[in-house]
Every structure is written in C-alpha cells, then in structure tokens.
Amino acid sequence: xxxxxxxxxxxxxxxxxxxxxxxxxxxxxxxxxxxxxxxxxxxxxxxxxxxxxxxxxxxxxxxxxxxxxxxxxxxxxxxxxxxxxxxxxxxxxxxxxxxxxxxxxxxxxxxxxxxxxxxxxxxxxxxxxxxxxxxxxxxxxxxxxxxxxxxxxxxxxxxxxxxxxxxxxxxxxxxxxxxxxxxxxxxxxxxxxxxxxxxxxxxxxxxxxxxxxxxxxxxxxxxxxxxxxxxxxxxxxxxxxxxxxxxxxxxxxxxxxxxxxxxxxxxxxxxxxxxxxxxxxxxxxxxxxxxxx
Numbered sequence: 022x023x024x025x026x027x028x029x030x031x032x033x034x035x036x037x038x039x040x041x042x043x044x045x046x047x048x049x050x051x052x053x054x055x056x057x058x059x060x061x062x063x064x065x066x067x068x069x070x071x072x073x074x075x076x077x078x079x080x081x082x083x084x085x086x087x088x089x090x091x092x093x094x095x096x097x098x099x100x101x102x103x104x105x106x107x108x109x110x111x112x113x114x115x116x117x118x119x120x121x122x123x124x125x126x127x128x129x130x131x132x133x134x135x136x137x138x139x140x141x142x143x144x145x146x147x148x149x150x151x152x153x154x155x156x157x158x159x160x161x162x163x164x165x166x167x168x169x170x171x172x173x174x175x176x177x178x179x180x181x182x183x184x185x186x187x188x189x190x191x192x193x194x195x196x197x198x199x200x201x202x203x204x205x206x207x208x209x210x211x212x213x214x215x216x217x218x219x220x221x222x223x224x225x226x227x228x229x230x231x232x233x234x235x236x237x238x239x240x241x242x243x244x245x246x247x248x249x250x251x252x253x254x255x256x257x258x259x260x261x262x263x264x265x266x267x268x269x270x271x272x273x274x275x276x277x278x279x280x281x282x283x284x285x286x287x288x289x290x291x292x293x294x295x296x297x298x299x300x301x302x303x304x305x306x307x308x309x310x311x312x313x314x
Contacts, residue, residue, distance in 0.1 A: 025275060027225070028275070030086075031052070044078065044080065047298060054086040072116065085119070091105055119222060121156070126171060135184070150190065200249050203228035220273075222274065227259075
C-alpha cells in the first residue's frame, strides 16, 4: 500500500539551509517552491544537494513549484514561463514527476485568458509528457474575480472545465486546497468528490469562516469574515478529505502551506506547522500497520 505522505512547502532558494532543521519534526515530503523566477538558481546543483540531504531517509520531493504569471511574460514575470520549462526539465533530478504553480492570467475576464492559456500550457503539457511529468495548478484566486485579476484563472470550478477542455491533456490537473474555495464560501467536500480524479497534489491549508460576521455584515464590509489556517485549527474535517482521497486511489501527498495562520505565526510558525503535521497524520489513521499474515 502507498501511504499518503504529509509534508510541507519550502522555498527552493532556502531548501539547503532549512531542510536539515525541519526534517527531525517528521515531515515525509517537501514541495520546493519558487516565486516568479528560477533565474540564478543552479537547479542541477540544488537537486544534487537536496538529494544528499535526503539520502537514506524515507522522504521525497513531492513537487517543484513556480508561482508567477506565465501568460504575461513582462516585468517581474518575464522569466516565469522559462521557469516552468526549466522545472519540467529538472524534475527527474529532484526525484519528482510534478511541477505546479499558477496558470497566469491576461488582463480582462477569465474567458479572455483561455486562448493564451491553451497556447502556453498546450505546449508545456507536451513538453512535460515527453519527460513523464505532470502539471498542476493551485486553486488560488490571488485577489482576482471572474472579471478581473492579475495572476491565476484556476480558482473556480467553471474555469477548470474551460481549462481542461482547452487543453485536454491527461497530465494537467489541480493542486487543490480547501482554503481557497472556502474564502469564496464554496463547500470543499462535494467539490473534492467531483474533482478528485484531476487532483495531483493537495496543499495542507484550511480556513475559518466567521459565519456570524457574514450574516451580520456580509462579505464586503469592513470586518474580516475568513482567515487562512494551518490544518488542525480551521473548519475542515481532514479525515473526510483523506477518506475521499483514499477512496479515489490518490497516491500524492498533502503538503502544508504555512505562513498564513493569523495566530500560529512568527515565533509560533513551526509550532503550528508541526501540530498540523501530527493532526494530518492522525486524520489518515496514523502510520501504516501491516495486517497479520
């Protein structure tokens, strides 16, 4: 049986420094992430050093991530598309077959981004397929709506249908988390049941919705009504999530996306993350125990 691993996100540029410090906490996978660019990073050397750190440990690199706007190609995002290509080409060196990130977005509505998405990710999907690599898009809105936004179109199930129709490739899917749906007041559980076959990786991030504020002030007033949370502190029953994943034969990981919790932050960041790690391990039933022979 292949266990669902519980891990966390680590910045690619900090991986060599950070990994030896947090491995003892019991993380089983690491997703290495980059913001907008991998330029200046020797990915071959980084892969070599990361593999040395993980040598003889039952820990994997679950994915490589590049978070920027590959549909733009200008300004701070000028290198994002090339970074997708580099990570696809270097994924095997890190021992992973998954590259993740934002889809990107062109000015205007999501509808207006689909042709450019099809052009860019049709080619990237073919490049990835030739290397045995899958691509997954985080379901983060980055403050965007259907009509406007600067970063990512993969934040609504209607857009997922449009994306996967535009690029009908078996190796593109979702990097899903319940938090990003909950901030839009979408119930993540029925959504997960419907889309689980297209989910290649799960971010361990939850949310707390203050329904009393929603009912009294709505969602456009001055009061916050929702907070991103580390698993174990939010509203979601992760036992349900892991049950649905296992029922569908999911073999990926759940990687905690930290640095968002409004309480377990600063000096309490790793306290919260390790709590989330142990909570998620309990939700999956603990460690694998073989049956008697």
